[in-house]
Amino acid sequence: MRIAFVSFETAHHRDTETNQRFRTVCEILAENGHDVHCYCAGFWAGEDATFERNGITYHAVSSGLEARSSFLLRLPFVLAAARPDVIHASAEPASQVVAAKWGARLARAPLVLEWYGDGGVTETRWTRAAARRPDRIVTPSSLVTTWVRELGADGDLVEPVPNPIDCDRIQAVEPAEQVDVIYARRLDEGANLESLLLALAELRGRDWQATVVGDGPERDTYERLASDLRIEDRVTFAGDLDLEERIAAYRGAHVFAQTADHCVFPTEMLWALAAGCVGLVEYHVDSSAHELVEGWDRGFRTTSETELVEAILAARDLEHREYDDRFADYDRSVVAERYRDLYRTVRDEYGVL
Structure with a gap:
């Protein structure tokens, strides 16, 4: 045609x-x-x-x-x-x-x-x-x-x-080291990473590690916040990674957190879910991310910091995966x-x- x-x-x-x-x-x-x-x-x-x-x-x-x-x-x-x-x-x-x-x-x-x-x-x-x-x-x-x-x-x-997304490409990449929570987005004014950092700070008494993928004008602000919350030793700011590196990180991670204020389609989250991550979404009126996890037993939609903390804890009970064929239709x-x-x-x- x-x-x-x-x-x-x-x-x-x-x-x-x-x-x-x-x-x-x-x-x-x-x-x-x-x-x-x-x-x-x-x-x-x-x-x-x-x-x-x-x-x-x-x-x-x-x-x-x-x-x-x-x-x-x-x-x-x-x-x-x-x-x-x-x-x-x-x-x-x-x-x-x-x-x-x-x-x-x-x-x-x-x-x-x-x-x-x-x-x-x-x-x-x-x-x-x-x-x-x-x-x-x-x-x-x-x-x-x-x-x-x-x-x-x-x-x-x-x-x-x-x-x-490319499902064959996901399965061809070796998983990176395991982490409990991963976040990926450009770190600008719409990233809303503070929601996740505040929730993780509530769990500082538990054993966890988190990775933040991405760079941007607000990165220094978020790194200072992690320090102020006394979780800087638990959160790795990895900066920008190419697609192969991101896929490897997603295959090693257990939970992918999506908290951005604005998102017409959560592409990075989709890569992560297909790579086996549990999906955790903070609902926002100008974000479609919740659409990917509605009606899915490995997805959580939250509307408050308390619910975000509870979802992170609940996700720990789900098995770790490195690929999920539920997303083959993408x-x-x-x-x-x-x-x-x-x-x-x-x-x-x-x-x-």
Whole structure:
């Protein structure tokens, strides 16, 4: 299937969660044999109109990010000339969705919209218009689905598809040393690591070790807090680790704690749960992390520091695992199949033979 992805800005321009998600979708579909083209602002050196990487052909619709107006004006005609089977656009910026819809009409192809929502979903004239334009909207979670429906999107046309993981890769990595609790996230103002540190401090009379993976502007603050709570000898701040190192750490850990204030999809938590960790989630209204553990006997959802402490204690009674096949449905190959089935459905509904 020939798929035209539309994203004015890509992960090659700016490494955000939204752009990472869009690149991942492109890559998993290319891995599964689809003809994948991404129409974007140019980011490569030289005057070539196209650039290929990881099975994806990038097309420069404009010369760079400073030429957004040119991108929006040219996009419908470029898409019409491409004659794709499906057009799949990012919701950011929302103005490109309207241009992509015109391109879809000219190309006589259905439009799928990828709405990740990492920066939140703000109601504007453009986002309201974007919510009503596509033939299908894909979100990472029920949380973002709710946000998009509040903009006026037809709920029957919104489908949550999770971020993928690689289950074979998890099983191929040797576990690191065992620890009781692990936390992984960029340590910024939304990390809310203090919730976990305060809960662990309540258990200082018991035997435990914790690891914090990640770096960021608040790392020094959290290290000082651990010292003030007199648990600095129990908590290892490991800094940034590559994926192989993180998988090894998750396979060695017993509990993965997710306490961040904002999370549209808990990708690191998913890697950890598939690597055998017990899941411990502190509920927040702008986080979807609790969705991964609802109805699961190795998952805990908490709403207070007391419940967090009780959950850590209860998790100690569960067996240690190094892999959990419950999360095989999140594998890259399975997620790619979900997109393929979605494309076939919208093409059938659109009347494309």
